[in-house]
Amino acid sequence: MQHLKYLGAYPSNLLDQVRAMIRDDRLGVYLEKKYPQRHAVQTDKALYQYTNDLRLQFLRGAPMIDKVLYDAKLDVLHNALGHHRAISRVHGNKITARKEIRIASLFKDTPREFLEMIVVHELAHLKESEHNKAFYRLCEHMQPGYAQIEFDLRLYLTHRDMLREREKTHAPNVPDADSHATQST
Numbered sequence: 001m002q003h004l005k006y007l008g009a010y011p012s013n014l015l016d017q018v019r020a021m022i023r024d025d026r027l028g029v030y031l032e033k034k035y036p037q038r039h040a041v042q043t044d045k046a047l048y049q050y051t052n053d054l055r056l057q058f059l060r061g062a063p064m065i066d067k068v069l070y071d072a073k074l075d076v077l078h079n080a081l082g083h084h085r086a087i088s089r090v091h092g093n094k095i096t097a098r099k100e101i102r103i104a105s106l107f108k109d110t111p112r113e114f115l116e117m118i119v120v121h122e123l124a125h126l127k128e129s130e131h132n133k134a135f136y137r138l139c140e141h142m143q144p145g146y147a148q149i150e151f152d153l154r155l156y157l158t159h160r161d162m163l164r165e166r167e168k169t170h171a172p173n174v175p176d177a178d179s180h181a182t183q184s185t
């Protein structure tokens with residue numbers, strides 16, 4: 001039985017459905033049909049703007065964010081849902097807390113709903129540090145359908161890993177001379 005590392009928290013009957021989709025190779029088509037649109041948020045500056053706009057729209061009372069950036073070093077499994085932290089710095093005898101949001105770089109290339117989901121998730125942490133009911137209520141408020149989109153993001157990450165595995169196993173068998181003819185990108 002295939003282990004689904006991004007989906008561990010979901011009920012087993014749902015995971016069986018996912019395994020059936022994987023077996024029939026339907027995962028990619030499902031995701032492409034449901035999430036056909038990319039987004040144009042490609043720089044840290046654009047990401048800051050995007051995040052701050054959402055904050056102003058939904059969380060006027062929340063603290064200012066000092067910095068938002070794409071981080072290539074974030075561990076996808078443990079930090080697929082972004083990374084949030086308040087950094088305390090000492091300036092002279094004053095301690096200032098900086099609000100910084102880091103988003104895994106892979107979100108540069110995802111459908112726009114997944115970037116929105118991850119940013120909404122991180123913004124919700126400005127108000128609720130735990131993943132409790134109030135937290136998810138806030139996420140749903142900022143992005144209707146949040147729970148389904150988070151599930152689909154986990155499908156997306158599963159699919160992405162599978163494609164990479166496939167590439168790894170097939171690549172060495174392709175003779176160099178033929179590689180241009182058989183490459184599918």
Ligand SMILES: [Zn+2]
Pocket residue numbers: 081121125131
């Ligand atoms: Zn979280």
